[in-house]
Amino acid sequence: MIEDIDYLVSAVMYGPSDIKVKKVLTHEKKDQYGVGYPFEETRNQLLKKIEDGKCYYTLVKQEDTSFEYNVGEEIKKIDIDSEAYLRTDDRKEKKDYLGGLQRLQDLPY
16 A cells, blocks of 8 residues: 555666665655655665565656656565565565666666
């Protein structure tokens, strides 16, 4: 439910071989329609907040030329063989997967 969202992630940077998230661009949800200024979080910070009960969703850009975004899928912590992974789907793959988010390194700032 949208009212349960604490944070929205709009971009991701993966580490070597795209196996694990290195860092994300996060926005605090302000109200039903507003989000705060972006800030970077590491994978460990994101995992810790999810473990502490914070709710994260992706924030997906509508198209390459647009400044319009839609709330995407929930980012969940999934444990596989005692290792934590961040995923927006329920697949049991040993890698992080945050859907089709923009790559942090591709953003124009």
